[in-house]
Amino acid sequence: MIAEALTVTAGGFLSSAHCIGMCGGFAGAIGAARASFWPLFARQLVYNLGRVFTYAFLGALAGSAGLYLSRFTVLGVSPQQLLALVAGVLMIAIGLATLGVIRLPQRWAGAAGAFMAPFFSYFLSARGWWGYFAAGLANGFLPCGLVYAFLALAAASGDADRGAIVMTGFGLGTIPAMLLVGCGARFLSNVTRQRIFRFAAAFVLLLGGLTIYRGWPTRPAACCEGQGAVRVAG
Amino acid sequence: MHCAFCHLPMPLPRGGAAAASGAEPAEPLYCCYGCRFAAEVTSARGEKGRLTWMLGRLSVAGFLTMAVMMLAMYQYRQQIAGPDAQSELSRQLGGVMQYAALVFSAPVFVLLGIPIFRAAADQARAGILSTDALVVVGVGAAFVYSYLATLRGTGDTYYETACVILVFITLGRWLEARGKLRASEAVRALERLLPDEVAVERDGAPLRVKPADVRPGDLLSVSAGDRIAADGVILRGRAHVDEQLVTGESTPVVREIGDSVRAGTLSTDGALVIRATDTGAASTLGRLIELLEQARNSRSNYQRLADRIATWFIPVTIILALVGAGLGLRRGGAADAIMTALAVLLIACPCALGIATPTAVWVALGRAAARHILIRDGHTLERLARVRTVFFDKTGTLTTGDPRVQAFVAAGGAREGEVLESAACAASGSTHALSRAVALYARQRNISPSPALESRVIAGRGVVALQSGGEVALGSAALMRERGFDLSGPVAEALARACSEARPVACVGWGGRACGLFAFDESLREDAVAALGALARRGVRVAVLTGDHAARGRSLAAQLNTEVAAELLPQDKLRRIEDARRAGGAVAMVGDGLNDAPALAAADVGIAMGCGADLTRESAAVCLAGNELAAVPWLLDLARRTVRTIKVNLFWAFAYNIIGIGLALTGRLSPIVAAAIMVVSSLLVVGNSLRLNRHE
Numbered sequence: 001m002i003a004e005a006l007t008v009t010a011g012g013f014l015s016s017a018h019c020i021g022m023c024g025g026f027a028g029a030i031g032a033a034r035a036s037f038w039p040l041f042a043r044q045l046v047y048n049l050g051r052v053f054t055y056a057f058l059g060a061l062a063g064s065a066g067l068y069l070s071r072f073t074v075l076g077v078s079p080q081q082l083l084a085l086v087a088g089v090l091m092i093a094i095g096l097a098t099l100g101v102i103r104l105p106q107r108w109a110g111a112a113g114a115f116m117a118p119f120f121s122y123f124l125s126a127r128g129w130w131g132y133f134a135a136g137l138a139n140g141f142l143p144c145g146l147v148y149a150f151l152a153l154a155a156a157s158g159d160a161d162r163g164a165i166v167m168t169g170f171g172l173g174t175i176p177a178m179l180l181v182g183c184g185a186r187f188l189s190n191v192t193r194q195r196i197f198r199f200a201a202a203f204v205l206l207l208g209g210l211t212i213y214r215g216w217p218t219r220p221a222a223c224c225e226g227q228g229a230v231r232v233a234g
Numbered sequence: 235m236h237c238a239f240c241h242l243p244m245p246l247p248r249g250g251a252a253a254a255s256g257a258e259p260a261e262p263l264y265c266c267y268g269c270r271f272a273a274e275v276t277s278a279r280g281e282k283g284r285l286t287w288m289l290g291r292l293s294v295a296g297f298l299t300m301a302v303m304m305l306a307m308y309q310y311r312q313q314i315a316g317p318d319a320q321s322e323l324s325r326q327l328g329g330v331m332q333y334a335a336l337v338f339s340a341p342v343f344v345l346l347g348i349p350i351f352r353a354a355a356d357q358a359r360a361g362i363l364s365t366d367a368l369v370v371v372g373v374g375a376a377f378v379y380s381y382l383a384t385l386r387g388t389g390d391t392y393y394e395t396a397c398v399i400l401v402f403i404t405l406g407r408w409l410e411a412r413g414k415l416r417a418s419e420a421v422r423a424l425e426r427l428l429p430d431e432v433a434v435e436r437d438g439a440p441l442r443v444k445p446a447d448v449r450p451g452d453l454l455s456v457s458a459g460d461r462i463a464a465d466g467v468i469l470r471g472r473a474h475v476d477e478q479l480v481t482g483e484s485t486p487v488v489r490e491i492g493d494s495v496r497a498g499t500l501s502t503d504g505a506l507v508i509r510a511t512d513t514g515a516a517s518t519l520g521r522l523i524e525l526l527e528q529a530r531n532s533r534s535n536y537q538r539l540a541d542r543i544a545t546w547f548i549p550v551t552i553i554l555a556l557v558g559a560g561l562g563l564r565r566g567g568a569a570d571a572i573m574t575a576l577a578v579l580l581i582a583c584p585c586a587l588g589i590a591t592p593t594a595v596w597v598a599l600g601r602a603a604a605r606h607i608l609i610r611d612g613h614t615l616e617r618l619a620r621v622r623t624v625f626f627d628k629t630g631t632l633t634t635g636d637p638r639v640q641a642f643v644a645a646g647g648a649r650e651g652e653v654l655e656s657a658a659c660a661a662s663g664s665t666h667a668l669s670r671a672v673a674l675y676a677r678q679r680n681i682s683p684s685p686a687l688e689s690r691v692i693a694g695r696g697v698v699a700l701q702s703g704g705e706v707a708l709g710s711a712a713l714m715r716e717r718g719f720d721l722s723g724p725v726a727e728a729l730a731r732a733c734s735e736a737r738p739v740a741c742v743g744w745g746g747r748a749c750g751l752f753a754f755d756e757s758l759r760e761d762a763v764a765a766l767g768a769l770a771r772r773g774v775r776v777a778v779l780t781g782d783h784a785a786r787g788r789s790l791a792a793q794l795n796t797e798v799a800a801e802l803l804p805q806d807k808l809r810r811i812e813d814a815r816r817a818g819g820a821v822a823m824v825g826d827g828l829n830d831a832p833a834l835a836a837a838d839v840g841i842a843m844g845c846g847a848d849l850t851r852e853s854a855a856v857c858l859a860g861n862e863l864a865a866v867p868w869l870l871d872l873a874r875r876t877v878r879t880i881k882v883n884l885f886w887a888f889a890y891n892i893i894g895i896g897l898a899l900t901g902r903l904s905p906i907v908a909a910a911i912m913v914v915s916s917l918l919v920v921g922n923s924l925r926l927n928r929h930e
Binding site for chain 2: 060123160
């Protein structure tokens with residue numbers, strides 16, 4: 001369990017270059033007011049905690065959904081395995097898209113983003129501690145492929161607690177990168193940034209492959225041993 | 235009366251027209267909770283700073299709700315695991331979690347439930363009923379029940395249900411309000427056209443006032459690039475004025491001292507000083523806005539249907555909720571009763587039904603206005619969608635009104651080229667439409683006249699020009715007779731022929747003799763053939779009704795490739811319209827709204843062309859300010875699409891209500907799901923209506 005949480009945290013950390021591209025702007029907006037380093041750092045931390053809280057909530061929701069789904073099996077495949085497959089495929093797609101090998105459809109993400117943006121902007125322009133936290137809470141709900149991939153993983157855990165832990169781990173993993181952008185890190189050169197992106201992409205690919213391997217239906221359920229699904233079934 | 239946030243008409247209060255016609259209330263009145271909420275969110279946004287009070291409430295409540303839901307999920311897992319799997323520790327932990335949920339959810343009820351309840355109570359006082367207050371009561375009951383269960387230590391708790399419903403209602407109503415705001419964008423765009431303040435000179439003193447406060451008689455200074463804030467007459471200056479807003483004409487026209495200008499038009503390049511004549515609501519822009527608002531306030535048939543249903547919908551919903559509570563009580567006790575009643579109340583919320591028609595109509599009216607088409611009311615859109623026959627008037631509608639030389643005759647003994655050259659020379663001294671047509675005719679024959687030494691316009695008669703060879707007169711037959719010119723031979727014959735066909739003519743003469751005659755007809759609009767063809771392709775019968783000679787009618791029919799009924803008196807046109815209506819479908823009549831006003835009024839939909847400057851032509855239900863015939867098929871498409879959108883919206887609203895109520899009554903629908911469906915269905919309806927904005 002702890003090992004799993006650590007894996008996911010590492011996954012979040014290593015793939016968080018993705019977050020810099022997507023949510024970096026929001027973090028930047030939080031720090032828009034000129035402030036010295038430590039107040040800015042504290043502000044960013046509060047904002048990120050809000051984001052992680054929402055992830056944890058979504059993880060618990062996904063875990064509960066997984067638990068509910070665990071009653072049904074489709075063609076001898078447990079929903080857990082299916083969800084792990086979904087998570088893996090999503091990760092591989094994101095990895096390939098980051099590397100520029102494939103293009104993910106932007107239309108729906110764009111539409112969802114455009115739909116949420118005006119509401120989100122109200123939170124983003126807010127000041128005060130609660131304002132930063134609320135901005136983080138709202139940020140957590142923004143559509144994001146990486147979050148969906150890890151949510152599928154959380155659902156595959158088939159348990160609210162585990163789901164929450166998976167997503168908390170993921171969220172914590174993304175904090176360092178987000179803090180870096182939020183505190184105005186401009187010291188990364190474009191080349192370095194490109195390298196980090198490549199590395200993150202490769203890692204997301206690897207994680208996706210691993211997730212699929214672990215969830216592969218032909219393997220006996222042993223791979224899921226100790227996980228909620230099995231315990232509940234038994 | 236309008237909602238203070240989305241600017242859309244208020245729903246009819248139950249008190250009826252008497253209450254509706256009352257004075258504007260002192261406090262801003264909102265049409266729904268969403269608008270009140272959105273107004274509070276946006277009001278304080280201008281001042282940079284903290285989260286607004288309302289948004290702060292929502293985010294705190296959202297945070298607590300997430301926490302409560304996570305606690306509930308833990309309990310859900312325990313339930314699934316079954317009582318055997320529960321250790322003593324986990325049972326105690328469950329008890330602690332219930333208390334935690336109680337502590338977290340109580341603020342949610344206060345933060346979100348009380349504003350909803352208060353708003354519902356305010357609206358009820360204004361005569362607008364909604365199920366919101368009942369939902370809050372239901373949520374309160376669920377909360378109290380859970381509280382008692384927590385105290386006793388047995389029984390289920392529904393804290394998460396109570397919290398989620400409140401968050402969903404608040405979020406959903408907010409989203410809905412924003413959708414409605416977008417539906418009313420067209421009018422607000424017009425209102426925003428004028429600058430916040432304009433410079434005027436009143437009784438010799440310079441002032442800066444709001445556009446609405448400009449008074450007739452004020453001297454208005456307009457800089458280049460400014461919108462003119464009132465109708466008026468130019469006292470000083472000269473500018474190219476963009477009048478697209480009122481005439482649809484995209485090329486700016488020159489306006490100089492003595493010309494009148496209209497509110498809402500734009501001085502593109504010059505500074506002007508204008509004496510205001512009509513201001514504020516009486517100005518062209520003011521009337522335009524008022525017309526659009528009137529159109530929005532009118533209630534179409536579909537809307538009336540929805541209103542009628544809504545009036546008994548709420549009482550029926552209350553009864554159904556009570557029935558549901560009774561069924562739930564028999565099924566599983568008080569908790570089931572509360573949950574069933576809540577689910578019924580939430581799923582039966584008539585919000586989707588209430589906005590199904592107006593949002594579609596508002597968006598369509600706005601979309602049409604953006605194309606310089608003014609529609610008098612929503613009902614017109616419905617009738618337009620049923621149109622099976624479109625009649626066109628000819629003059630000024632299918633033709634531009636610009637004359638064209640149709641025949642030219644030179645008197646016996648005169649050389650054609652010489653006559654034409656003299657006529658063109660005289661014509662260059664006048665800007666009259668017939669003069670321009672003569673000049674054009676000469677140019678087309680490669681005749682370039684030498685300029686006149688001097689020319690003099692005789693009002694209502696023509697023009698007399700001094701040329702190297704003497705005086706040349708170009709004008710009506712009356713001008714020839716007045717000057718004692720001899721009118722005989724081929725010129726007289728041509729004159730008689732033209733008179734019998736009621737064509738306008740111009741004679742040219744010198745040296746005591748009328749030497750030539752021009753007979754005119756009107757040129758067709760460029761887009762006439764295409765527009766009529768487009769209508770025919772839409773399965774609409776197209777015909778031209780004209781008072782013209784049968785011979786000219788036949789040639790028009792060949793040119794336009796359509797049916798032309800000629801030699802019609804005004805009452806004949808009315809009879810044709812009646813006949814077509816009896817044959818089935820609605821009839822639209824397209825005319826210029828002046829000489830054919832009775833026909834426009836008699837048709838189901840009267841469409842007036844070129845009424846840009848004169849928006850209040852009463853006889854027409856539709857004004858094509860843009861003066862383009864292509865707008866007619868476009869409008870027909872828009873109307874059909876709008877009615878289709880309304881039908882889809884209403885079908886969806888009814889279908890989901892009926893199915894949902896059935897499920898809710900039998901206890902198969904959780905209140906959380908019901909709240910989510912309610913939100914989604916309202917958004918679907920608003921989104922479906924907003925798609926009309928993309929009509930091309």
